[in-house]
Amino acid sequence: MSEAARPTRVLVLNSGSSSVKYQLLDMADQSRLASGVVERIGEKGDAGREGGDDGVADHAAALRRVAGELAGRGLGLDSPELAAVGHRVVHGGTRFTGPTLITDEVVAGIEELVPLAPLHNPANITGIKVARELRPDLPQVAVFDTAFHATIPEAAARYAIDTATADRHGIRRYGFHGTSNAYVSRAAAALLGREPSEVNLIVLHLGNGASATAVRGGVSVDTSMGLTPLEGLVMGTRSGDVDPAVVFHLARVGGMGTDEIDTLLNKRSGLLGLGGVNDMREIGRRMAEGDERAQLAFDVYVHRLRRYVGAFTAVLGRVDAVVFTAGVGENSAAVRAAALAGLDGLGIVVDPVRNAVRGSAGRLVSAESSRVAVAVVPTDEELEIARDTYALARG
Known part of the structure; x- marks a missing residue:
């Protein structure tokens, strides 16, 4: 043919x-x-x-x-x-x-x-x-979803538990949102006018599910989600990081079963558990009305983001851009500003005017003085899947 x-x-x-x-x-x-x-x-x-x-x-x-x-x-x-x-x-x-x-x-x-x-x-x-x-x-x-993170080194992928038990049950960091990360990493490099192999990025995929990923030269080297999509950032209904002993405490002291705890951490936590609603837009509206629960939810959300930006800066050593994507990342100027506020010591400075501009195309929202670019890059997971599918189907 x-x-x-x-x-x-x-x-x-x-x-x-x-x-x-x-x-x-x-x-x-x-x-x-x-x-x-x-x-x-x-x-x-x-x-x-x-x-x-x-x-x-x-x-x-x-x-x-x-x-x-x-x-x-x-x-x-x-x-x-x-x-x-x-x-x-x-x-x-x-x-x-x-x-x-x-x-x-x-x-x-x-x-x-x-x-x-x-x-x-x-x-x-x-x-x-x-x-x-x-x-x-x-x-x-x-x-x-997990494939992009297959490159994470063992030091980042391994949990510090008995290796025989971990291997027997497949317990390790897998990471998710990989298709989005693959697309956004390339698009962010293009926005910077560079090849993916030349840039180090912290990609913040912030939707109802949320993750942070450290990308070195187009390759994932660490990510916030782990064995499941529950670990890491605060999400719409998921708790993100908690002390594992919380589970034991709820079982022993709270009398909760494993299914009940699973439901709590996956479906009744995050923004919903803290602020009463899992939509960041509604959190913002309630904050403007003086709702203390909504303010707490927002503060915990952005505090967790800042922790991961700092941690992944250390993992990468050099960061060329912090990239926001997905529903919250692309649309919430307040989250972007608050998450990166005060990080000028790391070379990260958001321009408030640029950050306030809405748009459907990839764009920079960092200040001219910022050593690290701050970018908003709309994700397109379907196009990424189609590209991979078409390339493989054609042989």
Whole structure:
């Protein structure tokens, strides 16, 4: 087949625990042809029926709905212009350290990693299986959230517990948001007019989930999330770092079971636990009204950010830019300003005028006097997955 006749479209699927997000991209010009989401999968809908208001009972039904929506736009999965399907998979463990062409053996390998990501990998697997049924002739590629962090050295990846126990149960730092970090690291280097291999970055991915990553020359060398996405920064509903003995204390003194503690730390903590709401925009509104809980939530949030910026500055030795991305990172000037305030000793100075400007493109918000650039770079995980998928599918 001639180069001009090759199919160039890639369908990106992100099968979450209760939703399926999709984008169809044409890699000839990296344009988006379609996107959408099917939500509330398996929830009770009207009159107690399964599937929520949309009547989607499970992920298989949701993916078939996606296929129907695309067909209704003349972009069906049977199109000869579709080159491949790319799947976001949350956990690849130590086995999957790059984009991987999906086979039965690969699916089995992802299933073996379910204990490390019980909320996410099962849904990812369902998406893969249904997509393979719908188009068994197409290359299907798994792109793993953890893969970008496979380069973290052992000194940063290891927890200081008995190594035999750790190895037996796969306990180590894996890191997440890797697809976002890969995209943002390259985009930030381009914004600075340099090659990724030339720059050291601290990437702050701040959404409902949040992580910090130290990137040296385009390679992850440390990150805040660990065995699971619970460790590290304060998040929308997750606690981030806590003394591990908190778990024992809650069990022994509070009489709480492991599932109850899991729910507390993952779903009832973070901004929600401190401030009563998990949306940073609402936190800001309540702060303006004098809400002390909201102010505390904000203060704890930015204090944790500052700790990681300082720590990762030490890890990297030299920092060329601090990069903010994802919903909060891209949109909250207050978080950016507060997190980096007073760090002029580290060469980090935010320009208040530049920082206040909103925009959809990558931009610098640091002062002219700042030795370290401060950048806002919108992430695009779907495009990153599509690029990886297309490159692997083409061989």
